Amino acid sequence: MSEHIEKIAENLYALTARKMKPLIVAVDDKNNFVSHYGELSDYKLPQFDKGQSCVEELPFLVGLEDEAYVTLPIVNFNDDNVSSVNIIKINSNRYVVLLEAVDEYQREQQLTQSSNETKLLYQKLQQLTQQLEIANQTKSRFISGMSHEFRTPISSILGYSNLLACNDSLDANVIQHARAIERNAQYLLSLIDNVLEHAQLEAEKLIVNIAPFLLHDLIVNIGLMFGSDEKNAGLTFNLETSESLPEVIYSDQIRLQQILINVIGNAFKYTEKGSVTVSFDWHDEKLVVKVTDSGPGIPIEHQKNIFQAYSRYNSGSNKGAGLGLSISAQLAEKLQGKLELKSQLGKGSVFTLMLKAKVGSTDSIINEIDISNNQAKRVLVVEDDEDLIELLKIYLHEYGYSTIFATNGNSALQQCENEAIDLVLLDMQLPKLSGIEVVKSLRSSKFKAPIIGMTASSNIDDKVKALEAGCDEFLSKPIQPTSLLTAINNILSHHG
Amino acid sequence: MAKLSVEAQHKLLHLKQEYIASFPEKVNQLQTCWQKLESKKFAVNEINALGTLLHKIAGSAGSHEIHDIHSAARSAEQICKSAELMGVEMCRFKTDLKYSYERLIELLQAPA
Numbered sequence: 001m002s003e004h005i006e007k008i009a010e011n012l013y014a015l016t017a018r019k020m021k022p023l024i025v026a027v028d029d030k031n032n033f034v035s036h037y038g039e040l041s042d043y044k045l046p047q048f049d050k051g052q053s054c055v056e057e058l059p060f061l062v063g064l065e066d067e068a069y070v071t072l073p074i075v076n077f078n079d080d081n082v083s084s085v086n087i088i089k090i091n092s093n094r095y096v097v098l099l100e101a102v103d104e105y106q107r108e109q110q111l112t113q114s115s116n117e118t119k120l121l122y123q124k125l126q127q128l129t130q131q132l133e134i135a136n137q138t139k140s141r142f143i144s145g146m147s148h149e150f151r152t153p154i155s156s157i158l159g160y161s162n163l164l165a166c167n168d169s170l171d172a173n174v175i176q177h178a179r180a181i182e183r184n185a186q187y188l189l190s191l192i193d194n195v196l197e198h199a200q201l202e203a204e205k206l207i208v209n210i211a212p213f214l215l216h217d218l219i220v221n222i223g224l225m226f227g228s229d230e231k232n233a234g235l236t237f238n239l240e241t242s243e244s245l246p247e248v249i250y251s252d253q254i255r256l257q258q259i260l261i262n263v264i265g266n267a268f269k270y271t272e273k274g275s276v277t278v279s280f281d282w283h284d285e286k287l288v289v290k291v292t293d294s295g296p297g298i299p300i301e302h303q304k305n306i307f308q309a310y311s312r313y314n315s316g317s318n319k320g321a322g323l324g325l326s327i328s329a330q331l332a333e334k335l336q337g338k339l340e341l342k343s344q345l346g347k348g349s350v351f352t353l354m355l356k357a358k359v360g361s362t363d364s365i366i367n368e369i370d371i372s373n374n375q376a377k378r379v380l381v382v383e384d385d386e387d388l389i390e391l392l393k394i395y396l397h398e399y400g401y402s403t404i405f406a407t408n409g410n411s412a413l414q415q416c417e418n419e420a421i422d423l424v425l426l427d428m429q430l431p432k433l434s435g436i437e438v439v440k441s442l443r444s445s446k447f448k449a450p451i452i453g454m455t456a457s458s459n460i461d462d463k464v465k466a467l468e469a470g471c472d473e474f475l476s477k478p479i480q481p482t483s484l485l486t487a488i489n490n491i492l493s494h495h496g
Numbered sequence: 497m498a499k500l501s502v503e504a505q506h507k508l509l510h511l512k513q514e515y516i517a518s519f520p521e522k523v524n525q526l527q528t529c530w531q532k533l534e535s536k537k538f539a540v541n542e543i544n545a546l547g548t549l550l551h552k553i554a555g556s557a558g559s560h561e562i563h564d565i566h567s568a569a570r571s572a573e574q575i576c577k578s579a580e581l582m583g584v585e586m587c588r589f590k591t592d593l594k595y596s597y598e599r600l601i602e603l604l605q606a607p608a
Binding site: 153158160162384385387388390391394395397398429431456477478479 | 501504507508511514515518548551552554555556558559560561566567570571574575578592596
C-alpha cells in the first residue's frame with residue numbers, strides 16, 4: 001500500500017513542481033504516526049516516531065467522520081500553516097495529504113473582503129437610489145403643485161388686466177399698461193404650462209390621442225397663426241405644401257400643432273431679418289415638416305444639447321426656460337417620430353420633424369363618427385347645470401344617442417347601478433360628491449362602461465387626476481359639438 | 497364634419513333664446529349671492545357660493561358662444577378662486593371682485 005502512496009506523492013510532486021509542498025502523513029486508526037512522504041519541516045512538523053500520536057500537530061484528525069475520503073479545502077493549523085487537507089482512508093489507516101494553500105487562502109480572504117465591500121457599496125447605492133427616487137418624486141410633486149398654485153393667481157392677473165384693457169373709460173396709457181401686464185402674464189402662464197408639461201413627460205403621464213384629421217386644417221391653422229404681417233415684425237413667412245401630402249392622417253392633431261407652434265415660434269423669436277419657411281411634405285409613410293429660418297444659426301457645440309431640458313443657447317437673451325424644444329422632441333417621440341436640427345452659424349437653422357403616420361381618408365373621419373348605430377347606445381349625463389343639460393341633450397339626440405340624466409354624484413351612482421348604460425358623460429365639478437369621487441366609486445364597484453370627464457379647468461394636472469381616477473377621456477368646457485361627438489365615438493369604438 | 501341638422505340648429509337657437517331670457521333670473525341669483533357676501537363681510541362660504549354660480553354662468557355662456565359674458569364670468573370666478581387661495585382679506589379683493597361682478601351684471605342686463 002505504501003508503494004501506492006509513494007506513487008501518489010511522486011505524482012503530486014511532479015504536478016505541482018513542489019510549489020504546493022505536498023506532504024503525505026500516514027496515521028493508524030488511533031491517529032498514531034505510521035509513515036510520511038515529503039518534508040515534514042515544510043509544515044513545521046516534528047520528526048514523528050512510529051506510533052507517536054499526531055493529534056496535537058494535526059488537530060483536524062480529531063472527530064472526523066469515518067468516511068473513505070474527506071476534504072478540508074483550507075485549514076489553518078500548527079502555528080499558522082495554511083493548507084488544503086485531503087484524507088483518504090484505506091483499510092485501518094488514514095493518509096493525510098497536505099498541500100500548501102497560502103495563495104488560495106489569501107485569495108479567499110481578498111474575495112471575502114471584496115465581497116463585503118461590494119455588499120456595502122450595493123447597500124449604499126440602494127440607499128442613494130431610494131433617496132434619488134424620493135427626491136425626484138418630491139421634485140415632480142413640487143413642480144406640479146407650484147405650477148398649479150401659480151396658475152390660479154396668474155389667471156386672476158390675466159382676468160383683471162383683460163378687464164382693465166377692455167374698459168373704454170380708462171386713459172389710453174392705462175389701457176396700454178394693462179395690455180403689457182396681460183401679455184407678460186400670458187407669457188408667464190405659458191412658461192408654467194411648459195414646466196408642468198415637462199414634469200408630466202418626465203413622469204410619463206402625458207397622454208396622446210391618435211385620431212384621423214384633415215392635414216389641411218392643421219396647415220391652415222399654422223398659416224393663420226404665423227401669417228400675420230403685424231405679428232411678424234418685418235419677417236417673411238412662407239408656407240409650402242407638397243402635392244404628395246395625404247388629405248387625412250392618423251396622429252394627435254393637438255400635440256402635432258403644439259410641436260410646430262413651438263418650433264416655428266422659436267424661429268420667429270431668434271430671427272431678426274429675412275424669413276421663416278415651413279414646408280409640409282410626405283415621404284415613406286412619414287409626414288416631414290421643415291422649419292427653415294434665416295436667423296443667426298446655432299454653434300455646433302450647442303447643437304447636441306439643444307433638445308435637452310432647460311438648455312438654452314444664447315442664455316443672455318432671456319427668451320424662455322429652455323423647455324420648448326425638449327418638450328417638442330419628447331412629444332415627437334410619443335407620436336412615433338423625431339425632431340432634428342441642422343444649423344450653420346450665420347446661415348440659419350432647419351428643424352425637421354418626421355412623423356410616422358397612417359394615412360386615412362375623409363371617409364375614415366366620417367366612419368369614425370358614424371352615427372348610424374348610436375341609437376342603441378345609452379349615455380348618462382351627470383351635470384348640475386340645467387342650461388348645459390338642455391344643450392347636451394340636443395347634441396346627443398342629434399347624434400342619435402339616447403340619454404338619461406343625473407344632477408348630482410349620488411344619483412349618478414344609483415343610476416349606474418340600476419340602469420344599462422353605455423357611456424357616462426360626467427361633470428368633474430359637481431357639488432358635494434365631486435366628479436373624481438364618483439369615478440373612483442364607480443371603478444371600485446367594477447363599473448366597466450367608459451366615462452368622459454368634463455371640466456372648465458384648463459389645468460393639465462386636473463386631466464391627469466381624472467384619467468388616473470378611471471376616466472377614459474376628458475373634455476374641456478365649453479363643450480364643442482364636434483369634439484363631443486369625436487370623443488364619444490372614439491371611446492365607444494374602442495369599447496366595442 | 498358632423499354638421500347639425502336644421503332641426504337641431506333651430507332647437508339650439510330656441511335654447512339660446514331661452515338662455516338669454518333667463519338672464520334677469522341669473523342677475524337676481526348673482527345679486528342675492530352678492531348681498532349675502534356683503535352682509536357676511538366676505539366670508540369664505542359665500543365666496544365659494546358666488547364662485548360656483550359664476551362657474552356655471554361662464555360654462556353655459558361659453559357653450560352658447562356668448563363670449564363676452566363667458567369671459568366676464570370667468571374673470572370674476574378666477575378672482576373668487578384666488579381669494580379662496582390667498583385669503584379673502586387681500587386688500588384689493590373686494591374692489592376687484594366688485595368691479596368684475598358689476599361688469600358681468602352690466603353685460604347680463606344689456607339688451608340682447
